[in-house]
Amino acid sequence: MKTKCLIIGSGPAGYTAAIYAARANLSPVVFEGQQPGGQLTTTTEIENFPGYPEGVTGTDMMDQLREQAERFGTQIIPDVITKVDFSKAPYKAVADNGDEILADTVIIATGASAKYLGLDDETKYAGMGVSACATCDGFFYRKKVVAVVGGGDTACEEANYLSNLASKVYMIVRKDYLRASKVMQERVLNNEKIEVLFNTNTVGLFGENGVEGAHLVRFKGTDKEELFDINIDGFFLAIGHKPNTEVFKEFIELDEQGYIKTNGITTETNVPGVFAAGDVADPSYRQAITSAGMGCKAAIDAERYITANNL
Ligand code: NDP
Secondary structure, three states: OEEEEEEEOOOHHHHHHHHHHHHOOOOOEEEOOOOOOHHHHHOOEEOOOOOOOOOEEHHHHHHHHHHHHHHOOOEEEOOOEEEEEOOOOOEEEEEOOOOEEEEEEEEEOOOEEEOOOOOHHHHHOEOOOEEOOHHHHHHHHOOOEEEEEOOOHHHHHHHHHHHOOOOEEEEEOOOOOOOOOHHHHHHHHOOOOEEEEOOEEEEEEEOOOOOOEEEEEEOOOOOOOEEEEEEOOEEEEOOOEEEOOHHHOOOOOEOOOOOEOOOOOOOEOOOOOEEEOHHHHOOOOOOHHHHHHHHHHHHHHHHHHHHHOOO
8 A cells, every 4th residue: 555644543633644644635644653642542531622612532532533534535544553664764654564655755743652651540540530641631620539649740740730629639659759850749739739758559449330449558568567448539740641652762863761752843853754743753742632732743744744745
């Protein structure tokens, strides 16, 4: 198969890129990847995407984006790209089923995955009190008690954000210090709604119809080890994200955290004709709307590249 524009990933960045590329007559091909619709399909209600005054579920929004992309002639393939060769144009990608695709331009929109602790209860209570995005789900915990796991900048930022909504925020921090920058630490430590539980790990969650509390352990593995419970309504993971860049790292320049580096305000990577959009290239904002915006930019960048190179 040969395409002018191969889009890898089907979150807001991938589908928005597809809508723009299709309307620019590039007949894009989208590989959906491991999680069709991306991370939004794991959240419940989206209330902060402009244009949905009543809110929309993550799955409904992604279905609509998919439909919009298909309406203009996008081909959507339910497979995962497992290998690429960007050493010469046209660029080659290999799908899990062995099919090879040649592409004049490639838009990488493979997103990032929030890290989880690996507890069975995180899966059991997914969408029922467990979240990895305070900006997405914090609103549902107004006047309730929540916990944030992690001691980095994200955890501090999320704890502060949640403290404006919730009645109380616990931070569950495994070390005896916060890794976050000084200014973020101070903000957390001076916030009377936030209680930091240092030297503490999560053992499990409990609750009948959703999270009602967490089983914790302090000073794990020492003679001071102590098990205790806290009552909470929401459990927020903020222990980092992992950009999905493994497949591309041989060819594409990444930053020290593994995110794709893009050139200034464009979506250009170090390989001409290969662009990146959404969470895979954004360690900072990670919102559906910013990803969609980057997807739009990537499609415009791809179209300009094709025109400039007479492809
Ligand atoms: P970090 O890697 O900086 O922090 C992760 C935190 O999670 C650490 O406290 C770590 O603990 C903890 N953690 C990791 N794994 C586990 C586990 N299995 N159990 C319990 N705790 C765990 O990630 P962030 O997402 O916070 O930040 C990523 C990058 O983005 C950083 O460079 C950060 O500075 C930047 N950032 C900047 C912001 C800003 O400037 N406004 C906002 C958000 C992020 P430990 O310390 O023990 O390793």
